[in-house]
Amino acid sequence: MNIDHLVQILYLVASGLLIFGLKRLGSPKTAPQGNMLGGLGMLFAILAVCIQEANSDESNWVLVGVGIVVGSVIGIIAAQKVQMTGMPQMVALFNGLGGGASAFVAASEFKYDGTDTSAMTMVPLFLSMMIGALTFTGSLIAFGKLQGIVTSKPVSYPLQKTINLVLFLSTVSAGLLMVNDPSATHWFIVLTALSLVLGVLAVIPIGGADMPVVISLLNSYSGIAASATGFVLRNDALIIAGSLVGASGIILTQIMCKAMNRSLANVLFGGFGSDDSGGAAGPAGPQGNYKSAGPEEVAMILDTASLVIIVPGYGMAVAQAQHQVRELDKALQERGAEVLYAIHPVAGRMPGHMNVLLAEADVPYEQLQEMDVINPSFPRADVAIVLGANDVTNPAARTDKASPIYGMPILDVDKARTVMVLKRSMNPGFAGIENELFFKENTLMVFGDAKDSVSKINSALKEL
Amino acid sequence: MIEMNISSLTLNLLADVTPPTQEASSGDPVTTLLMGLTVFLLAVFVGFELITKVPPTLHTPLMSGSNAISGITIIGAIICAGRADNVAAILGFLAVVFATVNVVGGFAVTNRMLQMFKKKK
Numbered sequence: 001m002n003i004d005h006l007v008q009i010l011y012l013v014a015s016g017l018l019i020f021g022l023k024r025l026g027s028p029k030t031a032p033q034g035n036m037l038g039g040l041g042m043l044f045a046i047l048a049v050c051i052q053e054a055n056s057d058e059s060n061w062v063l064v065g066v067g068i069v070v071g072s073v074i075g076i077i078a079a080q081k082v083q084m085t086g087m088p089q090m091v092a093l094f095n096g097l098g099g100g101a102s103a104f105v106a107a108s109e110f111k112y113d114g115t116d117t118s119a120m121t122m123v124p125l126f127l128s129m130m131i132g133a134l135t136f137t138g139s140l141i142a143f144g145k146l147q148g149i150v151t152s153k154p155v156s157y158p159l160q161k162t163i164n165l166v167l168f169l170s171t172v173s174a175g176l177l178m179v180n181d182p183s184a185t186h187w188f189i190v191l192t193a194l195s196l197v198l199g200v201l202a203v204i205p206i207g208g209a210d211m212p213v214v215i216s217l218l219n220s221y222s223g224i225a226a227s228a229t230g231f232v233l234r235n236d237a238l239i240i241a242g243s244l245v246g247a248s249g250i251i252l253t254q255i256m257c258k259a260m261n262r263s264l265a266n267v268l269f270g271g272f273g274s275d276d277s278g279g280a281a282g283p284a285g286p287q288g289n290y291k292s293a294g295p296e297e298v299a300m301i302l303d304t305a306s307l308v309i310i311v312p313g314y315g316m317a318v319a320q321a322q323h324q325v326r327e328l329d330k331a332l333q334e335r336g337a338e339v340l341y342a343i344h345p346v347a348g349r350m351p352g353h354m355n356v357l358l359a360e361a362d363v364p365y366e367q368l369q370e371m372d373v374i375n376p377s378f379p380r381a382d383v384a385i386v387l388g389a390n391d392v393t394n395p396a397a398r399t400d401k402a403s404p405i406y407g408m409p410i411l412d413v414d415k416a417r418t419v420m421v422l423k424r425s426m427n428p429g430f431a432g433i434e435n436e437l438f439f440k441e442n443t444l445m446v447f448g449d450a451k452d453s454v455s456k457i458n459s460a461l462k463e464l
Numbered sequence: 465m466i467e468m469n470i471s472s473l474t475l476n477l478l479a480d481v482t483p484p485t486q487e488a489s490s491g492d493p494v495t496t497l498l499m500g501l502t503v504f505l506l507a508v509f510v511g512f513e514l515i516t517k518v519p520p521t522l523h524t525p526l527m528s529g530s531n532a533i534s535g536i537t538i539i540g541a542i543i544c545a546g547r548a549d550n551v552a553a554i555l556g557f558l559a560v561v562f563a564t565v566n567v568v569g570g571f572a573v574t575n576r577m578l579q580m581f582k583k584k585k
Contacts, residue, residue, distance in 0.1 A: 018533055019510060025529040025574075026515045028522055032578040035529050039571040042536065049539045059546040063557040067545060071564020078565070079572035090573055091528045094535075098566035102537045104559035108544035112552040120497050212524065219531045226537040227507075231500050233540050239500055240507045241536035247511025248530055252518065259520045297519035417580070418521060444520055 003055050010048035011237035017041030018241050022248060028304045029464075045237050089146035092139045092215045095222050099135025102128050102225035103192070109232050110188055117182040124231035126175035129188070130195040132225035137199030139218050145208045152208025160205060161269065167198050202268075209289060210267045213256050217264075220249025259291050290426070293444040295453065299460035301418055301444075305382035308332050309374065311342045311411055312354045315388010315423065321451035322361040325387065328454055329363065331461050341367055342374040342384075342411050344392040375412050384416035386437075388423065388450045394435045404433060419443040422453045525577040532570025538563035 018041035024034025053059040075094075082090045106129035109115045115125075144150030171194040178187035206214055223245025230238030257264050302308065310329070316322060329339045341363065347354050355368060369377075378384060386393055389411075396403040397410045413419050414437055421438060423445065428434055437443055446453050518526055541563045544556025 018536070019514070022511075022530055022533060023514050025526050026518055026522070028519060031522060031525060031529075032575070035525075035532075035571060035574045035578055038529055038533050042533070042538075042567055042571070045536060045539055046542070049542045053542060053546050056546065058548045060553055063545040063553055064542050064560060067541070067557050067560030068564050071561045072568045074561075075565040075567070075569030076572055079569045079576065082573065084577075087524055087528070087573065087577060090569075091524065091531055094528075094566045094570045094573070095531045097562040098531065098535045098537060098570075101535070101541055101559040101563035101566060104555050104562065105537060105540040105544050108547065108552040108555035108559065111555065112544070112547050112549050114547075116493065118493065120493055212527075216523075216527050219527055219534060222531070222537075223534040226534050226540075227504060229537055229540040231497070231504075233543055234496055234500065235539060235543075236500070236503050238536055238539055239503050241533055243504050243507040244511040244514070245530045245534040245536075247508045248515045249511075249527075249534075251512060251515045252523070252526060252530070255515070255518050256520075256523050259523070291520050293520055294517065296517040300517070300519045301521055 003051065007048050007052045010044050010051070011235075014041045014044035014048060015237050015240040017044060019244060022244060028300050041241075045241070048237070086147075088212050088215060089143045092143040092146065092211070092218070095215060095219050096136045096139025096143065099132045099139060099218070099222040099225055101132070102222065102229050103132030103136060103195075105229045106132060106232065107188075107192070109229075110182075115232070119179055121232055122179040122182050124228040126179055126191065128225050128228035128232060129191060130171055130175055130198075131221050131228065133192055133195035134199035134202065135218050135221045135225060137196045138203040138221075139199075139215065141200055141203040142211050142215050142218065145203075146211050150204075152211075154207045155204045164198075164201055167194065167201060171195055171198055205269075206267065210260075210262075213253060213260065213262075213264070213267045216249060216253040216256055217268075220246050220253060223247075223249055259293060260289055261292060290438050290443065290445050293420075293446055295446070295456035295460045298420055298444065298446055299457050299464060301420075302332060302337075302383060302457070302461065303335065303464050305332070305337050307338045307340070307377070307381045307383075309340045309342050309378065309381045309384045309413075309416065311344075311347075311384060311386045311389050311393060311413055312358065313344075313347050313387060313389025313392065314349060314353075315390075315450045317348050317353060317357055318388065319450035319452075321387065321449075321454050322357045322363075324451055324454040324458060326358075326361040326363055327458050328461070329367070331458060337382075339367060340369055340374060340377065342371065342378075342413075343368055344371050344389070344411050345409075347389055347392055371409060371411055378412045378415040381416040382418065384413040384419045386413055386419060386421045386423075387454075390423075390428070390435055391433070393437050394433070395440075396433070396436055400436075413437065414440055414442070417442060420446055422446045422448070422450050424449065525574055528570060528577060529574040532567055532574060535563050535567035535570055538567055 017037050021034045021038030021041055024030040106125050145152045174187055174191040174194055178191055223242045227239050227242025230242055332339050343354050393411050393413045395414045397405045397408040419442055541556055541559035545553055545560050547553045
């Protein structure tokens with residue numbers, strides 16, 4: 001077989017694996033496998049480029065080898081050292097390096113004499129340089145904000161948007177001048193410098209709380225930059241994988257914005273992303289941001305759970321949702337999960353209210369557990385589903401001496417890995433106080449009537 | 465003199481556009497660009513359709529995994545590091561280091577995060 005054809009086939013296999021891997025990464029059940037497939041795809045791509053290099057007149061195995069060894073050592077150490085809580089900034093840092101790599105590729109190709117100087121090559125080279133460089137500095141700022149090196153507060157100054165717009169237009173102009181005169185190194189340097197500054201100024205006005213959305217968007221950018229290098233080097237695998245990440249990254253950014261109840265424009269230009277966002281950020285409550293999720297997303301999480309604790313409250317009684325809850329309970333047990341019900345002594349409006357309702361829906365008595373019995377089980381629960389209960393789950397009763405319910409015994413739902421709160425709205429409960437549980441990192445709000453929400457989760461589970 | 469320049473320019477442009485007869489159409493730059501754009505367009509559509517509903521617990525791992533995939537630029541980096549021009553090769557070397565950290569670190573970190581989704585039996 002012709003070596004060129006072998007290389008092309010390997011690139012094709014790599015592209016297929018990367019697409020399939022990314023697809024599998026989108027669901028909790030298949031995500032670990034998706035990551036493996038992605039890594040395998042990357043190996044195939046690297047194998048292909050090495051065979052390609054071995055057959056080209058120009059190759060430098062020392063530089064490539066040393067580069068890969070140094071990069072791998074840094075990557076592995078960084079990935080092992082990072083704390084779970086530091087993941088978002090680690091991703092930001094990796095992403096910045098990816099963008100930087102595309103910028104270096106563009107610079108290298110600009111310097112290289114063999115590069116075609118027609119607009120067909122120079123336009124993608126300009127885009128790869130600009131997007132790669134701004135991804136690099138933008139990601140570093142995002143990293144700094146999350147790490148506490150750069151202030152996490154939005155930085156604003158007069159005429160900020162105008163300055164950024166002018167800067168953006170100047171960067172594009174420098175790029176076009178470079179395309180027009182590819183021998184002019186000075187335009188290339190101006191383009192590089194302006195792109196680096198643009199990355200800093202575009203991210204600095206955004207608050208620390210919104211950084212995950214920004215990182216996701218920058219991730220999309222680094223994909224587009226990689227795709228542009230694919231046009232420079234005429235390499236389809238680069239174009240495919242790059243644009244794949246570019247496009248899916250934009251979708252993921254939108255999904256993340258939706259979960260935070262924000263619009264992308266609001267995140268990028270609103271400057272509300274500080275922790276003390278006040279009333280201006282719209283749906284964000286006085287205690288900060290909460291996350292919301294739809295039935296399909298909730299079902300995906302439940303699908304992989306092994307212990308689920310259901311915490312019924314007055315909301316379940318009002319909605320008469322006990323039969324749907326029982327159906328969900330059965331569906332989860334069929335999937336091998338253990339399902340328990342946590343009964344708080346004052347859940348509902350009368351003692352034993354929940355027991356009566358659940359008995360009506362034929363929930364076996366053994367699955368119902370009193371507060372003191374079940375509380376030690378929450379830390380090992382994958383999911384706690386809070387069904388229209390509120391005050392009896394408020395962690396303030398445990399920690400906040402100023403709270404009117406301080407000292408009241410509560411169900412420790414916040415200790416579960418994921419807490420799903422099924423509720424009509426963000427309104428406070430019977431006692432009229434805010435529940436800080438809703439604003440916790442591991443809490444998902446599922447808005448709607450309890451009966452309706454649970455039925456939707458049930459049908460979503462069936463479709464998985 | 466000027467006329468001659470223009471005509472030679474036109475000839476050059478024509479030479480760019482018309483493929484040499486002995487080579488297949490793949491050697492023609494415009495065809496290569498169009499093929500690239502076709503691939504790009506299709507991959508963008510695949511990317512848009514690939515991810516629809518993602519539970520919030522998976523946002524960071526997914527972002528991290530796709531970030532590792534964007535390290536595909538390592539292919540370009542390896543090609544650049546092999547260039548005969550010293551400066552180009554050094555820039556390529558830096559690109560290899562950056563892209564490798566992105567790829568290796570990215571997949572490793574994603575794998576660590578995804579351990580929590582494995583069903584405990």
